[in-house]
Amino acid sequence: MKYVDEFRDVALAQRVAAELAAEARPDRRYRLMEFCGGHTHSLWRYGIMSLLPPSVEMIHGPGCPVCVLPVGRIEQAIAIAKRPNVVLCTFGDLMRVPARDRRSLLKAKAEGAHVRMVLGPAEALRFARENPGTEVVFFAIGFETTTPTTAVAVKRAADLRLTNFSVVCNHVLTPSAIAAILATDRLRVDGFVGPGHVSTITGTAPYEPFARDHGVPIVISGFEPLDLLQSILMLVRQLNEGRAVVENQFTRAVVPEGNRRAQALVDETMELRDDFEWRGLGTIPASALRLRPAYATFDAERRYPVPYEKVDDHPACACGEILRGQKRPTDCTLFATACTPETPMGACMVSPEGSCSAYYTYGRRAGQSLLKRSA
Secondary structure (H helix, E strand, C coil): CCCCHHHHCHHHHHHHHHHHHHHCCCCCCEEEEEEEHHHHHHHHHCCHHHHCCCCEEEEEEEECHHHHCCHHHHHHHHHHHCCCCEEEEECCCHHHCCCHHHCCHHHHHHCCCCEEECCCHHHHHHHHHHCCCCEEEEEEEECCCCHHHHHHHHHHHHHHCCCCEEEEEEEECHHHHHHHHHCCCCCCCCEEEECHHHHHHHCCHHHHHHHHHHCCCEEECCCCHHHHHHHHHHHHHHHHHCCCCEEECCCCCCCCCCCHHHHHHHHHHEEECCEEEECCCEEEECCEEEECHHHHHHEHHHHCCCCCCCCCCCCCCCHHHHHCCCCCHHHCCCECCCECCCCCCCHHHHCCCCHHHHHHHHHHHCCCCHHHHHC
């Protein structure tokens, strides 16, 4: 398959791994954060972690939209779903995230709340058109990758003059999270494996201040084994040479200017929030989006004013520290005991982009590299 098979070429991957082993100096430590949860899963799924030299340490970042959504937002969703004549539509993994007292949208649905799993905002919009007597609320989450799809749905609803469709906008911004990570005490990050899918929308410009002002190199990466090995090698080379620039490994999908049409759609329909709470990172100024006043009629937070209340995670759950890069899933006392994909105690075990999910699914055979097994 084009753009897949050639990026899983065993012989070439082994050569890149050998180059990485030769260039990573044993007398220094390379602390690299892969921001995106998709990268975390690829690192473990393909056994890349077992190919890295001892001096290269991968730190798992907060790039999982389900994981960074705080408990208070789940509580808001449950409250809206329980209102009469309202159907709350959202993604399947979000329905399983534990809220206060281990409640979830899935449990609320079992208790009679109207919660519907959809693949995206277009499906929620179609459901609203097919059911004009029902108030349909799409609970939107995601980084810049999925924000344009919500913007399209809102514009389409406006064009159709739908009165029964609205959105809870929880879209968050990657640069704000990177800034928060760099400001975190007790955590040193030498370089970032930048998010590939997000960058197809944003382009490379949002990362330039981090390289310029913080001296931290960033390499935007694809998700296949060769993508990640090459990106890590590019970061090691920058650090060895004392450089800190933004490089684009994912050139087959990312262009410097990003997707300007998608950017324009988002800018037309959405604006910055003053601040937004993130799980693990706390409240970050100008880090999330809401609908502009011109589209207020489609803003579910205005239509159903449910006060936001900060709610703490389960006291034994280390999801917040994992998202900050301060702990690994195996450092959590609940991991693979009380907390499993079937009985999740925190969001990091629920989402297919969560670090705990990656460790649980692939970690038990982490020493068996896909590349070694295929050789």
